[in-house]
Amino acid sequence: MSAANGPSGPLPPAAEIVFVLAPGQNVFFGELMTAMCDELQLLGVSARIDHSGFPDPSWGTVYVVMPPHEYESLTGFSLADRPDLLARTILVCAEQPGTPWFQSNIAISEGAGALFDINQRAVDAYRQQGVDAVHLQLGYTRTWDRMRPAGELDPDDERSLDVVYLASDTFRRARGLARCADLMWKRATQLVIASASGPIGDGPNVYTGNAKLDLLRRAQVLLNIHRDDEPYFEWLRVIEAFHCGAVVVTESSTGFAPLLPGAHFLSSRPETLASVLEAALDDHERLSRIRRDAYQWLLEQPLADAARAVVTAAQQLLDRPTPARGRAHPAEAVWRAPEFRPEPVSETKDGSVLRQALKDLRLDVMDLRRQVTSATNNGxxxxxxxxxxxxxxxxxxxxxxxxxxxxxxxxxxxxxxxxxxxxxxxxxxxxxxxxxxxxxxxxxxxxxxxxxxxxxxxxxxxxxxxxxxxxxxxxxxxxxxxxxxxxxxxxxxxxxxxxxxxxxxxxxxxxxxxxxxxxxxxxxxxxxxxxxxxxxxxxxxxxxxxxxxxxxxxxxxxxxxxxxxxxxxxxxxxxxxxxxxxxxxxxxxxxxxxxxxxxxxxxxxxxxxxxxxxxxxxxxxxxxxxxxxxxxxxx
Structure with missing residues (x-):
């Protein structure tokens, strides 16, 4: 596997980059791929998104899959079963080191054309595992920009929300959010908490696309709490906030360079996050300065550079054999949203019977006490x-x-x-x-x-x-x-x-x-x-x-x-x-x-x-x- 970093010219006219997404895939990854596709097209590269599997190959076709572990889980298709396709495929990853998904990406990467990750911390972890990963630095794209709709930077005083929180419901996040409750009820707050039972898609309490960007545009601050104990910097969420002028207040993180805490975003230990959030909301001048500095950094780091890095990697794959023809998997995904049913009891049948008997006994005692009280009171x-x-x-x-x-x-x-x-x-x-x-x-x-x-x-x-x-x-x-x-x-x-x-x-x-x-x-x-x-x-x-x-x-x-x-x-x-x-x-x-x-x-x-x-x-x-x-x- 190899990949080149840095800008490059566009692919030859006959070449095409196809972003292959599975039906039901995490909508946020799809949004990133859409933005990348837009940037490639602005560079003159033929690029498109395909939700129905790997299209019929041709000499100039190169594929991009993001993230590979999710693609395989949703489709039931193993990329390793088609090494000819995998050799022409660029993997784009965004998983936290130490998670099962990160390990799955390592296994899939063997034989892949290239592997990029949006977080430098993850890139370092891949390299420690022997994977030649390359950092894909996210940056500015007109697709997400809500700061300059009319060509001029919008003023700060049009924001109707103090705090927006957008995340799935993990236990760690729930604990961190509870610590901020005594502040948040006092403020104009919108909590958007999605179920973590599967990939995030269009559904209840999920903001996507323009609706999400418009929500961030209304917010003074985007509060960020890490999913797990790993202090993983959520680059995609942060970059979207920068495009909309929402100042990010996050738990302490790693892998945020070249951003600077205090200049481009605010950071805090979990136990003091609420205090830092409150101080930020009370200091409008500081919020305005961070908002503008973050947006200026964004303008100087175009997503087009990341698109060029993908082009460079794709060019290096054109000498590899053209894959055999035929789609790699059916259009229907094998993953289905879980049915809503009670959680099974993790005990023996005898244990379950005993627990029900104990509950019934306690209820019997309660009823008996009520009867005695009623009799004592003459009815x-x-x-x-x-x-x-x-x-x-x-x-x-x-x-x-x-x-x-x-x-x-x-x-x-x-x-x-x-x-x-x-x-x-x-x-x-x-x-x-x-x-x-x-x-x-x-x-x-x-x-x-x-x-x-x-x-x-x-x-x-x-x-x-x-x-x-x-x-x-x-x-x-x-x-x-x-x-x-x-x-x-x-x-x-x-x-x-x-x-x-x-x-x-x-x-x-x-x-x-x-x-x-x-x-x-x-x-x-x-x-x-x-x-x-x-x-x-x-x-x-x-x-x-x-x-x-x-x-x-x-x-x-x-x-x-x-x-x-x-x-x-x-x-x-x-x-x-x-x-x-x-x-x-x-x-x-x-x-x-x-x-x-x-x-x-x-x-x-x-x-x-x-x-x-x-x-x-x-x-x-x-x-x-x-x-x-x-x-x-x-x-």
């Missing part, structure tokens, strides 16, 4: 009003009813109420349903309400514990608001959240509910994020991905029958509600910013409900047969 006494503030009585038609079911959370309920009081949206009422607490939770609420008479608060009490579904439904029955917002008694809502969710429902009058991204935290601090994927009803077949902390149209909640009391769905009451909406064709809308904090506790309801999913999925299949058709309990 299921009616719900009683424990507190109704003057502000509650004076406000008869609030837009939002905040519903909080309360059971033995005396240590946390005041924090939840205080988060509502600090909300910027105040056309609301708060309905707390004390579901038979025995730890003085109700007294904490009463004391808080007495200190804050301005809060329109109603507290109801069940004489005994009736369960989460019943408690929420009591609140729903008493709600006077157009919208319901469910806030569990140990969680917090951010000040901007209620207003953002109200606007989302006002703007989408057909939506049954709206939800936003949640910062999860435990005793160690922010840990990850949930409720970050857009409404995709088929995704519910694999499990719940939307937390209960959401805003629901009151009419929709009542029409659906509210929250289930089926004990098989203990801890899944909100999951069942979303499935009910999906079953009858209703939909939810995602607000792409943080709206609250979710407390992760080993003693939570979810911890017990996750003991076993067997009976729970059976219940969902009974209640929502169209949505759950063909979905059985995990085994």
């Amino acid at each position: 299921p006494d009616a719900t009683t009003v424990q507190w109704a503030s003057a502000a509650y009585r004076a406000s008869t038609t609030p837009r939002v009813s905040v519903i909080t079911a309360l059971f033995n959370h005396a240590d946390h309920i005041e924090e939840a109420l205080e988060s509502v009081r600090r909300s910027r949206f105040q056309d609301l009422e708060v309905i707390v349903v004390d579901d038979g607490s025995s730890d003085g939770s109700g007294d904490v609420v009463a004391a808080y309400a007495a200190r804050h008479p301005e809060m329109p608060l109603l507290m109801l009490r069940h004489p005994g514990n009736r369960g989460l579904g019943n408690a929420r439904n009591t609140g729903v029955a008493m709600a006077r608001g157009e919208y319901l917002f469910v806030l569990d008694s140990d969680n917090r809502v951010f000040p901007s959240a209620l207003g953002s969710l109200v606007r989302a429902l006002d703007n989408d009058v057909a939506a049954a509910f709206a939800y936003g991204v949640l910062q999860c935290f435990d005793i160690t601090g922010p840990s990850h994020v949930v409720s970050h994927l857009p409404w995709q009803p088929e995704r519910l077949r694999a499990g719940n991905y939307i937390d209960a902390m959401a805003m629901v149209r009151t009419t929709e909640a009542r029409t659906s029958g509210g929250y289930t009391n089926d004990r098989r769905l203990y801890g899944w009451e909100d999951f069942d509600l979303w499935c009910g909406f999906a079953e009858r064709g209703a939909h939810g809308v995602l607000v792409p910013n943080f709206v609250g904090s979710y407390r992760v506790s080993p003693t939570s309801m979810l911890a017990m409900s996750n003991l076993s999913h067997f009976n729970a999925y059976a219940a969902l299949a009974e209640r929502h047969p169209r949505l759950m058709a063909g979905v059985g309990p995990p085994r």
Whole structure:
């Protein structure tokens, strides 16, 4: 394998460079290949993209595949099976060293015409493995430019977004993003988080092409968090941001030369990333300087130079034998998007049965306690009003009813109420349903309400514990608001959240509910994020991905029958509600910013409900047969 670096003249007129992409391939790689194809055509080179396999060879045909491991995975075709084609093929790679994909590229490279990588760090790693890799430096292309649409550099004051985040959902990224939540909810933020279950393509919560470039053009800052622990500099993402004037704030990286941290982008250790982001957003002069310096660097590093390097490598392959005729693989890709089904249980059948039996036993104990309480109280006494503030009585038609079911959370309920009081949206009422607490939770609420008479608060009490579904439904029955917002008694809502969710429902009058991204935290601090994927009803077949902390149209909640009391769905009451909406064709809308904090506790309801999913999925299949058709309990 060989490749030459540096500029060169165009190929002979009869020659052609064909970028071979697999159907369903990562759309971002396709965008880079499109830009490279454009640059080659401007150089006078015959270049095109083919999604249907290697076209019939001719003497002057040279192929480009990016990235090779993904091409083989999606098509089921091994390039090694056609060494004649591989010898005429240039591989363009963009994988992090140390990953399985990087190792796959090494195996494929044997016998290839040339191998380029867009990151110098990866080039060095290839060379250490004996692969004669060449750096393909990305740079300026008119195809992506959003800074000079009219020939002059646009001013900085037209950017409506403070922060944009574009990435797939890995655990490491989720942890890093959670650390930034306390800053991001205060800012005009758009979180675009795509599922990492397969190649990134056109689909929910994926911005591609002009839509992505226009989004970056609206942003002051692009926040970047590495996918894995490898501090790999995401060149493609950074270069696109430079074209649009979005200043990149990223975790510390390697392989960023010739760029300079502080001059062309901002860099920070993971634990201080939020502070660096906040300081950048508060320093408009610095942002403007970095934006212009990064764009000027870009203009001095044209992508045409990378295109010429590919031309030089292609010229050296023309002396190799012309491959045999015939397409190398069918137009249909063998890869299919994974079906949404519950994750299989990684234990023996006996273990699964025991877990379900343990869950049933714990539920039996809970039911027995409720029966004893009911008997002690001489039957299921009616719900009683424990507190109704003057502000509650004076406000008869609030837009939002905040519903909080309360059971033995005396240590946390005041924090939840205080988060509502600090909300910027105040056309609301708060309905707390004390579901038979025995730890003085109700007294904490009463004391808080007495200190804050301005809060329109109603507290109801069940004489005994009736369960989460019943408690929420009591609140729903008493709600006077157009919208319901469910806030569990140990969680917090951010000040901007209620207003953002109200606007989302006002703007989408057909939506049954709206939800936003949640910062999860435990005793160690922010840990990850949930409720970050857009409404995709088929995704519910694999499990719940939307937390209960959401805003629901009151009419929709009542029409659906509210929250289930089926004990098989203990801890899944909100999951069942979303499935009910999906079953009858209703939909939810995602607000792409943080709206609250979710407390992760080993003693939570979810911890017990996750003991076993067997009976729970059976219940969902009974209640929502169209949505759950063909979905059985995990085994």
